[in-house]
Amino acid sequence: MDTNKSTAALAFLQSSSLPMLVQEEIERLIMTGELAVGSRINESELALRFNTSRGPIREALRALEEAGLVRNEKNRGVFVREIAFEEADEIYELREALEEIIGRRVTRAIAPDALDRLKAMLEPMRSAAQAQDLEQYAQLNLQFHDILLDTAGSQKLIETYKRLIKELSLFRMRALDGGGGLRVSVDEHREIVEAIASGDPERAGRVMREHVAGSRARMHRALGRNDAAQRAPLSPSSTKEA
Incomplete structure (x- = not known):
């Protein structure tokens, strides 16, 4: 009887996780560009790929729709979401305010080991920037900011920030590449x-x-x-442009 219960519990855990x-893997495909912005997501191909x-x-795609990464069009299917420039600009504006809050919270709460972890990331980031390795740099950048988020110690702040970051991911890659970000981003960090x-x-x-x-x-x-x-000031607290 106990064995049956354990087997049933394991089966439930496997099915629920x-x-x-699957959601995490589809999200990775979107973030790396393997599933391109605007492209239609083929459920059958993904089921075959993940052997499920x-x-x-479908459950994973519903969660990704709630996270703002895909859109479901009736009678057409699910597509990787495209974000208009105006929406991206609004998200950046929100990020400015959130980052200021994070900076203040982290400075009050950070322990020496977390500060050492941040310092240790600077050289790998510089190496990735010098090698023009956008994907590697983007991953290191996310890890850097994850340390800050964890130190800030607010679950609601983490949830809000990560949603905005995911929605901005493709815009941020273009800014690092075409906007000259790799030349200055390490020094900013x-x-x-x-x-x-x-x-x-x-x-x-x-x-x-x-x-x-x-x-x-x-x-x-x-x-x-x-x-x-030029029409919209970058920040009320600074006019610096990197």
Whole structure:
């Protein structure tokens, strides 16, 4: 009887975790560009690829729709979502405010080991930038900001921030490539670490906000929208452009 219960519990765990694993893998395909923006997602191909039925695929796609990464068009299917420039610009504006909050919270809460982890990431980031390895740099950048988020210690802040980051992923890759971000991004991250290490929450918040403002300006340049950058100030606290 106990064996039957254990087997049933294991089967339930496997079936309930499968959609989450599938979701994570589809999300990875979107983030790396293997599933291109605007492309239709073929449920049958994904089911064959992951060696599963279409049920977990559909459940994963529903979760990704709620996360803002895909859209479901009636009678047409599910597509990787495209974000208009205007929406991306609004998300950058929200990120500026969130990063300032994160910078202040992290500076008040960070422990020496977390600060050491941030410092240790700077050299790999510089190497990836010098090698023009956009995908590697993007992964390191996400890890850097994950350390900051974990240190900030707010689950709601983490959830909100990560959703915005996912929606912006493709725009941010273009900004790193076409907007000149790789030339300056490592130095901006070094400034963030130095500001946090200074123990001044206001300085750290300001530097992190300026970092996102610089990313926003690079996105404008990469998409040929310098006119938009001029009409909308990058940050109320700084006019610095990286």
